[in-house]
Amino acid sequence: MNTYARHEHHDFLNAAQQALADPPLQEALVRLTSTLMAGNRRGYAALADSDALRSHAKRIKEHTLAHLDRYLEQLEAAVQKNGGHVHWASNAEEARQIVLDIARKTNTRRIVKSKSMTSEEIHLNPALEAAGIEVTETDFGEFIIQLAGERPSHLVAPAVHHTRESIARILSKYSGETLPDEAPALAKAGRRLLREKFRQADMGISGVNFAVAETGTIVLISNEGNIRMTTTCPRIHVALMGIEKVLPRWIDLPVFLKLLARAATGQALSVYTTLLTGPRRPGETDGPEEFHLVLLDNGRSRVLATPFRESLQCIRCGACLNACPVYRRIGGHAYGGVYSGPIGSILTPLYDSVADHPHLPHASSLCGACQAACPVKINIPHMLIGLRELQTHEKSKGRWEKWAYHLSAAVLRRPWLYRLALRCARLVLRPLAHEGWLRRLPGPGAAWTTVRDFPAPASRAFREQWRQLR
Amino acid sequence: MKVSLLVTCLGDALFPDVGVATVRLLRRLGVAVDFPEAQTCCGQPHFNSGYHDDARELARHTLRTFDNGQTVVVPSGSCAAMIKLEYPHLFHDDPVWRLRAEDMARRTHELSDFLVNVLGVEDVGARYEGKVTYHMACHLRGLGLLTEPERLLTRVKGLEYIKLERADECCGFGGSFSVRYPNISGAMVQDKAALIEKAGVSAVVATDAGCLMNIAGCLRRRGSSVRTLHLAQVLEKT
Numbered sequence: 144m145n146t147y148a149r150h151e152h153h154d155f156l157n158a159a160q161q162a163l164a165d166p167p168l169q170e171a172l173v174r175l176t177s178t179l180m181a182g183n184r185r186g187y188a189a190l191a192d193s194d195a196l197r198s199h200a201k202r203i204k205e206h207t208l209a210h211l212d213r214y215l216e217q218l219e220a221a222v223q224k225n226g227g228h229v230h231w232a233s234n235a236e237e238a239r240q241i242v243l244d245i246a247r248k249t250n251t252r253r254i255v256k257s258k259s260m261t262s263e264e265i266h267l268n269p270a271l272e273a274a275g276i277e278v279t280e281t282d283f284g285e286f287i288i289q290l291a292g293e294r295p296s297h298l299v300a301p302a303v304h305h306t307r308e309s310i311a312r313i314l315s316k317y318s319g320e321t322l323p324d325e326a327p328a329l330a331k332a333g334r335r336l337l338r339e340k341f342r343q344a345d346m347g348i349s350g351v352n353f354a355v356a357e358t359g360t361i362v363l364i365s366n367e368g369n370i371r372m373t374t375t376c377p378r379i380h381v382a383l384m385g386i387e388k389v390l391p392r393w394i395d396l397p398v399f400l401k402l403l404a405r406a407a408t409g410q411a412l413s414v415y416t417t418l419l420t421g422p423r424r425p426g427e428t429d430g431p432e433e434f435h436l437v438l439l440d441n442g443r444s445r446v447l448a449t450p451f452r453e454s455l456q457c458i459r460c461g462a463c464l465n466a467c468p469v470y471r472r473i474g475g476h477a478y479g480g481v482y483s484g485p486i487g488s489i490l491t492p493l494y495d496s497v498a499d500h501p502h503l504p505h506a507s508s509l510c511g512a513c514q515a516a517c518p519v520k521i522n523i524p525h526m527l528i529g530l531r532e533l534q535t536h537e538k539s540k541g542r543w544e545k546w547a548y549h550l551s552a553a554v555l556r557r558p559w560l561y562r563l564a565l566r567c568a569r570l571v572l573r574p575l576a577h578e579g580w581l582r583r584l585p586g587p588g589a590a591w592t593t594v595r596d597f598p599a600p601a602s603r604a605f606r607e608q609w610r611q612l613r
Numbered sequence: 614m615k616v617s618l619l620v621t622c623l624g625d626a627l628f629p630d631v632g633v634a635t636v637r638l639l640r641r642l643g644v645a646v647d648f649p650e651a652q653t654c655c656g657q658p659h660f661n662s663g664y665h666d667d668a669r670e671l672a673r674h675t676l677r678t679f680d681n682g683q684t685v686v687v688p689s690g691s692c693a694a695m696i697k698l699e700y701p702h703l704f705h706d707d708p709v710w711r712l713r714a715e716d717m718a719r720r721t722h723e724l725s726d727f728l729v730n731v732l733g734v735e736d737v738g739a740r741y742e743g744k745v746t747y748h749m750a751c752h753l754r755g756l757g758l759l760t761e762p763e764r765l766l767t768r769v770k771g772l773e774y775i776k777l778e779r780a781d782e783c784c785g786f787g788g789s790f791s792v793r794y795p796n797i798s799g800a801m802v803q804d805k806a807a808l809i810e811k812a813g814v815s816a817v818v819a820t821d822a823g824c825l826m827n828i829a830g831c832l833r834r835r836g837s838s839v840r841t842l843h844l845a846q847v848l849e850k851t
């Protein structure tokens with residue numbers, strides 16, 4: 144069963160081309176990613192030893208993943224002890240059903256949601272809406288995306304592909320009034336429209352940034368304050384988490400709090416850090432009456448047993464997107480999955496299908512900027528190469544490509560053949576060259592020479608000059 | 614001191630002047646250089662594209678060719694990174710070849726790494742007149758060589774060093790990436806070329822044949838007068 148949400152038959156090349164030919168999008172992407180990357184560098188530089196802290200965070204994640212079963216059971220027991228309910232969902236379908244059942248039992252008509260990529264992953268909103276429930280996204284960017292009927296195009300800035308003008312248009316249409324395209328006015332309108340939704344909602348659905356096994360505490364991070372409203376105003380709070388989000392101990396938490404906001408935006412801490420330990424207790428005046436935690440597997444335990452386990456260390460900060468020179472030019476929608484950018488290029492093939500996403504692992508120059516920005520130093524280039532390797536065993540992989548690589552290796556392994564090939568290349572290409580450069584490459588290399596010349600082989604290779612040098 | 618030169622396949626075929634400059638520079642610094650003639654390609658293109666059996670074949674060929682126990686100098690960050698970081702990984706479950714790979718990984722140095730961290734020199738006695746900027750090849754980040762080429766360049770007499778905006782951003786080469794996605798890669802190199810032109814320099818320096826062919830090819834197409842040079846070509850001049 145295929146439960147990983149995606150656009151069927153996504154055409155990567157076309158989508159990338161469209162993004163490249165969209166100047167306002169290019170400008171928005173450059174502006175956002177440059178600001179956030181400057182923040183990322185500033186954030187790490189502000190730490191006494193960011194490198195050691197990031198290595199420490201990575202080790203905590205490695206350890207947790209090695210004992211994931213144990214920590215999840217500990218988390219379950221702690222949440223139950225605090226008066227919460229825990230649900231295990233092995234796939235998206237089950238997770239949706241669990242949330243629908245809770246909604247039915249609690250007579251839920253209206254739901255407010257805070258930003259949760261996990262809920263995007265299981266396509267929760269359409270399922271809730273199909274059951275006649277009104278769902279409202281309360282993160283401002285997500286709200287816009289929802290109104291526009293789109294998908295998020297960035298992990299932490301879901302509406303980066305929108306301009307102030309398009310946001311004003313979308314909000315005006317929704318509210319029935321004419322809003323100016325000024326940020327303060329739009330924010331104010333958003334706040335007013337959402338306030339009403341918070342007041343009316345029966346259920347709040349949130350994601351989870353971290354869950355502490357020792358205490359059963361759910362940790363949520365935001366800059367807008369909507370998460371606090373989502374998790375405290377409605378009668379019911381449902382938190383949805385991927386099973387990799389668990390942390391063993393209370394003292395592990397500050398390691399990640401120090402890193403997450405810095406990696407994402409450069410902030411020392413996000414504006415709101417919400418720690419929730421169970422529902423409202425007797426004598427307390429606020430908080431939900433019921434708290435439900437949904438633990439989602441959806442392919443994660445399968446990936447845990449593969450060489451791609453490291454991808455489960457991801458804390459969804461978005462730094463790799465901001466650092467990526469490819470993401471910065473093609474934007475999030477080109478990736479065709481819920482998660483985009485470098486980490487999306489790993490998650491989408493891994494959780495959906497390697498064969499159906501031939502481009503994602505290759506659409507990277509392997510420059511390593513992602514790993515350098517990642518708070519847990521995930522070796523993204525290595526995993527992309529690992530996926531490329533898996534692809535070489537796929538039948539769908541072009542036969543000529545396999546043949547070309549095998550043949551070239553057979554040539555390069557034999558110095559005499561290498562020398563012969565060098566001479567042949569020179570014989571073919573040099574007559575086409577002008578001052579040693581080709582304006583147009585023949586065959587599959589033709590597109591390379593659309594914006595740049597290609598160097599012809601030198602008239603004498605280094606090895607042919609070595610005799611004299613010696 | 615004696616070293617073996619791994620000139621790289623791109624360097625051999627496309628930019629032999631870089632190899633020549635490297636040899637002259639090393640000799641001037643009192644280092645004897647030999648060139649094992651059986652060398653071809655380190656296998657990085659095959660490794661990066663996922664053809665790991667082919668990559669292992671080429672890695673074995675390279676390991677045999679450089680089996681003399683000598684320090685290996687490579688005027689390319691990406692080929693040095695292939696040997697230092699990926700060879701041991703390629704043979705992780707092969708005890709015999711893994712040892713040979715780890716041994717070569719230890720002995721192998723990218724040129725600026727060799728000069729600054731092995732020889733311990735930053736002033737190589739070079740002279741180059743003009744305004745020069747520097748593009749950082751991505752693999753130097755992987756090798757942790759964040760400052761070495763800059764330290765060498767700023768000690769060159771007559772050279773006015775101009776910092777490049779977004780110097781550590783990929784130029785868009787990425788080997789097969791630039792062939793598979795020429796438009797994305799093209800957008801990247803166009804930006805790089807524009808920033809280089811904006812720097813108002815007479816030459817841009819890099820450490821890798823891949824970046825050089827990509828950036829030079831784009832600057833040429835744009836009709837720019839900025840020259841593209843390998844680090845060795847600047848350091849060799851006196």
Ligand code: SF4
Nearest residue numbers: 457458460461463517
């Ligand atoms: S892979 Fe690393 S940088 Fe990218 S979103 Fe995950 S944690 Fe952040």
